[in-house]
Amino acid sequence: MAKILFPVLGPAGVTAWRLLFSSLMLIIIFKPWRKPVKRKAWKYILLYGFALGFMNLLFYYAIARVPLGIAVAIELSGPIMVAMFSSRRLTDFIWLGLAVLGLSMLLPIHQANANLDPVGLLFALMAGCCWALYILFGRKVSVIHGPSSVAIGSFIISCLLFPFGLWQAGSVMFSPELLPFIFLVALLASAIPYGLDMIALPKLPAQTFSTLMSLSPVFAALSGFAVLHETVTLYQWIAIAFIIASSIGSVLGISRKSEIEEL
Secondary structure: OHHHHHHHHHHHHHHHHHHHHHHHHHHHHHOHHHOOOOHHHHHHHHHHHHHHHHHHHHHHHHHOOOOHHHHHHHHOHHHHHHHHHOOOOHHHHHHHHHHHHHHHHOOOOOHHHOOOOHHHHHHHHHHHHHHHHHHHHHHHHHHHOOOOHHHHHHHHHHHHHHHHHHHHHHHHHHOOOOHHHHHHHHHHHHHHHHHHHHHHHHHOOHHHHHHOOOOHHHHHHHHHHHHHOOOOOHHHHHHHHHHHHHHHHHHHHHHHHHHHHHO
């Protein structure tokens, strides 16, 4: 839905409204005014907010240039890195190598990927880096301050990015006919998932949370095909499958490790 709005608002305009609407919804849900923010929590709330905001902005710039499924697969490199840097076993590095192979197959140096925009791929990779920081800072701040951190962090970054979105999109940002669609994007893409993330992060190890995202490229590619009429070649599907296999292998390895430690 966000990508359909790009021709009118651009990625920056959609990101600005999405973050603002979702932060207001999260403020209503978590009521951050009930719990004062301690001084040591502010640093992580700000870092979390910046990671969240630029993760959204860079990802939208990515899918404006490359198919949705491919962008999500590349962005998944962030959570994979979080999982791998938390591990020291040989099998973990095998899964990492599989992810690197899949990512390399998506680079536009191959004939099958000659139509992929390298700038779009770079945006997706940068969004993946922000996703990794989102996981790390999100887990830290949720432990220190609790779920209301997501409301505070997202509101701060939305206030900083909104002027940029307005500068990019202009007065069309306030078109009444667009606002209901943007509100729905904010609800489905930010408010609900980020709220659930903030509840889940303190209860799960960072590497487990990271690898539970493994099927997202499949759903993204299918959604892109069904809604946006985007196509993914067989070669690109194989690359995405390698990345997904890497994530699944990582989470299975982590589960086995947990069972051994419990014994």
